[in-house]
Amino acid sequence: MNGAPLLSVEGLVKRFAGFVALSEIRLAVAPGERLGLIGPNGSGKTTLINCVSGLLRPEQGAILYDGRAITRMPAFERTRLGIARSFQIPRPFRSMSVLENLMVPLDYVAHRGQLRDTGAQDEAMALLAQMGLAEKAQAFAGSLTQVDLRKLELARALAARPKLLISDEAMAGLSGAEIEEVLALLWRLNETGITVIMIEHIMSAVMRFSQRVICLDAGKIIAEGTPTQMVENPEVRRAYLGA
Amino acid sequence: MTRAGAKFWVGAAAVMLLALAATAILKNEYWFYAGFVVLQFVVLATAWNILGGYAGYVNFGTSAFVGAGTYAAIVAIKALAAPLGVQILLAAGIAGLLGFATGLLTLRLRGIFFSIATVAVAIVLETFIVNWRFVGGSTGIQILRPVDTGLFGSYTKMLFLVMVGLSVAAAAIARTLEISWIGRGLRAVRDNEEAAESCGVPTLRLKLIACTISGALMGAAGAPMAVYQSYIEPASAFSLNYSILALAMPIVGGTAHWSGPVLGALLFGTLQQVVSATISSELNRLVIGVMLIVFVVGAPAGIVGLWRKWAAKRAGAGSP
Numbered sequence: 096m097n098g099a100p101l102l103s104v105e106g107l108v109k110r111f112a113g114f115v116a117l118s119e120i121r122l123a124v125a126p127g128e129r130l131g132l133i134g135p136n137g138s139g140k141t142t143l144i145n146c147v148s149g150l151l152r153p154e155q156g157a158i159l160y161d162g163r164a165i166t167r168m169p170a171f172e173r174t175r176l177g178i179a180r181s182f183q184i185p186r187p188f189r190s191m192s193v194l195e196n197l198m199v200p201l202d203y204v205a206h207r208g209q210l211r212d213t214g215a216q217d218e219a220m221a222l223l224a225q226m227g228l229a230e231k232a233q234a235f236a237g238s239l240t241q242v243d244l245r246k247l248e249l250a251r252a253l254a255a256r257p258k259l260l261i262s263d264e265a266m267a268g269l270s271g272a273e274i275e276e277v278l279a280l281l282w283r284l285n286e287t288g289i290t291v292i293m294i295e296h297i298m299s300a301v302m303r304f305s306q307r308v309i310c311l312d313a314g315k316i317i318a319e320g321t322p323t324q325m326v327e328n329p330e331v332r333r334a335y336l337g338a
Numbered sequence: 339m340t341r342a343g344a345k346f347w348v349g350a351a352a353v354m355l356l357a358l359a360a361t362a363i364l365k366n367e368y369w370f371y372a373g374f375v376v377l378q379f380v381v382l383a384t385a386w387n388i389l390g391g392y393a394g395y396v397n398f399g400t401s402a403f404v405g406a407g408t409y410a411a412i413v414a415i416k417a418l419a420a421p422l423g424v425q426i427l428l429a430a431g432i433a434g435l436l437g438f439a440t441g442l443l444t445l446r447l448r449g450i451f452f453s454i455a456t457v458a459v460a461i462v463l464e465t466f467i468v469n470w471r472f473v474g475g476s477t478g479i480q481i482l483r484p485v486d487t488g489l490f491g492s493y494t495k496m497l498f499l500v501m502v503g504l505s506v507a508a509a510a511i512a513r514t515l516e517i518s519w520i521g522r523g524l525r526a527v528r529d530n531e532e533a534a535e536s537c538g539v540p541t542l543r544l545k546l547i548a549c550t551i552s553g554a555l556m557g558a559a560g561a562p563m564a565v566y567q568s569y570i571e572p573a574s575a576f577s578l579n580y581s582i583l584a585l586a587m588p589i590v591g592g593t594a595h596w597s598g599p600v601l602g603a604l605l606f607g608t609l610q611q612v613v614s615a616t617i618s619s620e621l622n623r624l625v626i627g628v629m630l631i632v633f634v635v636g637a638p639a640g641i642v643g644l645w646r647k648w649a650a651k652r653a654g655a656g657s658p
C-alpha cells in the first residue's frame with residue numbers, strides 16, 4: 096500500500112457481556128480503495144463497521160481516519176468527517192417521505208449552516224433518480240418494499256457525501272439486474288475518488304467489485320488477499336462451507 | 339416570511355385581539371378564571387410535545403417543571419418583590435436549567451428508562467420544596483396579590499391575558515422548531531436514533547435543546563399560579579394532574595404538528611372545566627382515561643391525523 100491509509104484499525108476488541116465479537120482486528124484501507132469484507136453470519140462484520148462508524152465503542156484498540164484518532168468520537172462527527180454507512184437491516188425514518196429521509200443528512204452534513212434552499216432538494220432528487228427511487232420521492236418511507244428500503248439506505252448514505260462509504264449487505268434481496276445497477280453505481284462513485292468497503296454475501300458481486308478482500312470468522316481475520324486468492328484459500332472455503 | 343408563516347401570525351394576532359375584546363365585553367369573572375386553566379394546559383401540552391412528540395421522549399415529570407416555575411415565582415415575590423413579568427422570566431430560566439440538567443443526566447437513557455427518570459425528578463424536587471421553610475415547606479404559603487391596578491378590568495382578566503400571550507408564544511416556538519432543521523433532526527431521532535446519528539445528527543445536543551425549551555415553557559406556565567391561586571402548597575404545585583394531562587392532550591390532539599397539542603388542550607381542558615363544574619371532579623379522571631383509550635386505539639395520530647385523513651380523502655374524491 097502506498098502512502099497513508101484513509102482508515103486504519105489497530106488491535107480492535109469488542110465484547111458483548113463477555114462474548115468476544117471482535118478480537119485484535121487490524122486492517123488498513125487506502126484512499127480510493129475498493130475493499131470487500133466477507134465472512135459467515137455472526138463473524139463480526141457488522142460489529143466492526145459499527146465500531147468504525149461510531150455506534151459502538153470498542154473495549155480496546157484504536158481507529159484512525161485520515162490520520163486522526165476517532166476511537167471515541169461521536170458517530171455524527173464521524174459522518175461529518177466523511178464516513179457514511181448503510182444499515183444491513185434498513186432503518187428508514189418512517190414518518191418521513193423518501194425525499195425527506197435524504198434531507199436529514201443533507202441538512203446536517205453537506206448543507207450544514209447554510210440558509211434554506213441551496214439546492215439540497217435538487218441534490219436529493221438526483222440521488223433518488225440514481226437509485227431508481229425518483230417516483231417514490233413523496234411516498235412515506237414506512238410504506239416502501241424491502242428492496243426499495245435497501246436502495247433508500249444507500250441513497251441516504253450517499254446524501255452525506257462520504258469519502259468512505261461502507262455498504263452493509265446492500266444487495267441482499269435485489270434481483271440480478273438491480274445488483275448490476277448498484278454495482279455500477281458503486282463503481283462510478285469509486286471512480287470519483289470515494290473509498291468503498293463492501294460487506295456482501297453475494298460472492299459474484301463482491302469478488303468482481305473488490306480489489307482486495309478480507310475474510311472474518313468468529314471475530315478474527317482469517318484471510319486477506321485478492322479475490323482470486325480468496326476463492327482458492329482453504330480457510331475461507333472451510334469458513335463458508337462449515338467445518 | 340412564507341405564506342404559512344404569515345397565516346400563523348395573522349391567526350395569533352386575531353386570537354390576542356379576541357381575548358382582549360373578551361375581557362372588555364364579558365362581565366363574569368368565572369370565564370377568565372376557567373380560561374386561565376385551559377390556556378395553562380395549552381402551554382403545557384405544547385411544551386411537552388416538543389420533547390415527547392417531536393423527539394419521542396416521553397416525559398412523565400411535567401409537574402416537576404410546573405412546580406419549579408411556581409416556586410421560582412414565589413421566591414421572586416418573597417425575596418425580590420418582583421413583578422409578574424420578572425417572575426415568569428425567572429421561572430422559565432430556572433425550569434429551563436432544570437430541563438437541561440435533567441436532560442444531561444437522563445437523555446442517554448432510551449424509552450421507558452428516560453420516562454421513569456423524569457418521574458424521579460418530580461419526586462426529588464417536591465421533597466426538596468417540602469423541606470424548604472423559606473417557601474412554606476409542606477404546609478404551603480400565602481401569596482398576596484398585588485394591588486389591583488384595574489388594567490384590563492381585573493387582576494384575573496390580566497392573568498388570563500398573560501396566559502393567552504404565553505400560549506401564543508409557546509405555539510410560535512413549537513412551530514418554529516418544527517419547521518426548522520432542528521425539527522427534522524428531532525423527527526429523525528424519534529424514528530431511529532442510531533440512523534439519525536449516522537446521518538450527522540447530533541442527537542444528544544438536539545434532545546438537550548428540546549428538553550431545555552420544553553422545561554422553560556412549562557416553568558413559565560407554572561409561574562402565574564403563585565398569584566392566581568394565592569395559596570400554594572407543594573402537593574398542588576407538583577400535582578400529578580399536570581404530568582398526566584400534558585401527555586394526554588398532545589396524544590388526543592396529535593403529536594406531529596404544533597396544532598395537535600393546542601387542539602387537544604382546548605378540547606380536553608374545556609371538557610374538564612364543564613365536567614367538574616356541572617357533574618363532579620371525580621368524573622374528570624374517568625373522562626381523561628376513556629378519551630385516551632379511544633384515541634390511542636382508534637386514532638393514534640390524534641385529531642390532526644383524523645383531519646388530514648379526511649382532507650386527503652376529500653381531495654382524492656374531488657379529482658377524477
Ligand SMILES: Nc1ncnc2c1ncn2[C@@H]1O[C@H](COP(=O)(O)OP(=O)(O)O)[C@@H](O)[C@H]1O
Nearest residue numbers: 111114116134135136137138139140141142143
Ligand atoms: N448488540 C449486540 N449485543 C450482543 N451481541 C451482539 C450484538 N451485536 C452483535 N452481537 C453478536 O456478535 C456477533 C457478530 O455479529 P455481527 O457483527 O452482526 O455479525 P455479521 O454482521 O458478520 O453477521 C454475533 O454472534 C452476534 O450475535
Ligand SMILES: [Mg+2]
Nearest residue numbers: 140141142183
Ligand atoms: Mg451483519
